Amino acid sequence: MNVVFLIAKRFLISRNLFQGGMINIVSFLGLFIGAASIVLSIAVLNGFQNVLGDETKKLYGDYILLDTNEDSVRNIDSDFKYSPFSQEEFFVLKGNKQSLIKLKTVFTDQIDNFYDLDRLNSNSLGNSDIIIGKSLAEKMSINIGDSISIYDTNLAVNNVTIIPHKKLFVKDIYNNRILRSDEFLAFNSFDKNNLPNEFTGIEILGNIESLSGKYSEDKLISWKDRNKQLFDATEIEKKITFFTLFLIIIVASFNLSSSIVQILTKKTREMAILNAFGMTERKISMVFLTYGYLLSLTAIIGGVLLSSLLIILQNQFGFIMLNPEFYLVEKLPMKIGFKEISLLISFSIIIVGIFASLPLMIMKKINPIILINKNI
Amino acid sequence: MILSVKNIKKSYDDGGVKLEVLKGISFGVKKGSILTIKGPSGSGKSTLLSLLGTLDNPDSGDILINDINLNDCDDFSDIRNNHIGFIFQFHNLIPELNVVENISVPALISDKKVDQDFLDTLFKYFGLSNKKNSFPLDLSGGEKQRVSVMRAVINKPSIIIADEPTGNLDSNNATKLINLFKKLNKDFGLTFVIATHDTKVFNIGHQKMELSDGKLLNL
Secondary structure, eight states: OOHHHHHHHHHHBSSSBSTTTHHHHHHHHHHHHHHHHHHHHHHHHHHHHHHHHHHHHHHHOSEEEOOOSHHHHHHSOTTSEEEEEEEEEEEEEETTEEEEEEEEEEOTTHHHHTOOOOBSSOOOOOTTEEEEEHHHHHHHTOOTTOEEEEEESSOEEOSSSEEOSEEEEEEEEEOOOGGGHHHHEEEEEOOTTSOOSSOSEEEEESOSHHHHTTSOTTTEEEHHHHTHHHHHHHHHHHHHHHHHHHHHHHHHHHHHHHHHHHHHHHTHHHHHHHHHTTOOHHHHHHHHHHHHHHHHHHHHHHHHHHHHHHHHHHHHHOOSBOOHHHHSSSBOOOOOOHHHHHHHHHHHHHHHHHHHHHHHHTOOOOOHHHHTTTOO | OOEEEEEEEEEEEETTEEEEEEEEEEEEEOTTOEEEEEOOTTSSHHHHHHHHTTSSOOSEEEEEETTEEGGGOSOOHHHHHHHEEEEOSSOOOOTTSOHHHHHHHHHHHTTOOOOHHHHHHHHHHHTOGGGTTOOGGGSOHHHHHHHHHHHHHTTOOSEEEEESTTTTSOHHHHHHHHHHHHHHHHHHOOEEEEEOSOHHHHTTOSEEEEEETTEEEEO
């Protein structure tokens, strides 16, 4: 075994476990809790971000292609599911209640094949039918089987009344509260005999990689870009959480410095012995740096492993339950990626390295004669 | 000569007063011999040994170990590791390491593979085969000092420097250690430079010298 590692390991864990005493235990716990807190918090934020993504994709797909000429459509690989659609805004009036809706008209078969609407029934959709969201139905007191009239946003008025654009039959009600979509988004199907000349866009499910080269950035837009403000806000929240909780690791690293100062003071005699037997001062410094890294990395990796285990258990058994009315999901969503763990460990290695090196910089030059009590 | 000392001088500043401890000392030690040095406390024995062991620098003069002039060296780590073995008055074992690890430290420092056959021979030789995995705290004073001797010889150094090696031992253990030095010298041809107050230790020297008033006298 490498002598530096052997001695560092034995200084840290000798027969008197954690010989360094309380300071070692405090730095260990600080780093352990810091790492675990970061992983758990980021996992929860990731989990909710995933819910946001998954629920959004159910209504809007992964991407929207705004270039809808024939060549563009032909470019879409058959590996992708896609749904051309037209979208217009209308008013819905019922009694003294009114609401503005976005009516998305799609091909009938895509209602089930492309979108995932969590409908109350599974009735097939005709071109004079409409599927509305649960919140809109509650707000306007609309039930399945009701007839509703939709009106242009530029209301057409004759002498007597407002002229409706179309009368539609409420075929189904869907439930998806993401971005409050079920308050304003409604689905209708194309009349196959009277297809529009142009679509508003084509929604696509799948990975962008093979498509990205074929379309310009302003024509092929991801769900993240369509909800950029919200998605950016969640990303900023993640970053702020990471750096705030990383302060725990920084504070614990101060303790680590104290641990190293303490062990340096206690072990001057051993340092002198090693020096007398030919160990260079650089190698002796490495012993204490390794000591710092052994202590801190054990704590950080321990914290990461424990929190990862908790994440797996939560996803498997759902110990923490949520009210889906508020949170969209029944159990607390948690997800952590290799990238985030690598980032945490890399930052920690840098911070720990800095704080472990500080005491070594002020370490006095080893004088074996004085330190071995002038025995030689 | 495995060790040649030529006119070395060493002085310390003692509260503004220059205190000359070694006043131009010269001697040589043949390979495989034992040099014992005696002298009253404060005569400079430890200072002389610290210069021979590269732990301190002389004000002037030359020290050659295996024909390497120490004045030509910038870094003594390699010389300490390969050419010199230290035996201190106190065992100075590292308490966190077990017996085998303590003995192996000099070999591990130079990234050498520990010579297991030699190590086993030493354990049998020193009668410590059953203590390999013990820690210094579990050993008696005599056992600790024997372990420190094993540590000094593991790299088969050119010279072994021992300062009052029996100073911390009872007479029984001191006698055992003296016999070990003689045996190591005879069986392995090891060269010793020993500073001591103990007449028994002093008498094992092939060369015997006395340090007095900064000068070394052949006896």
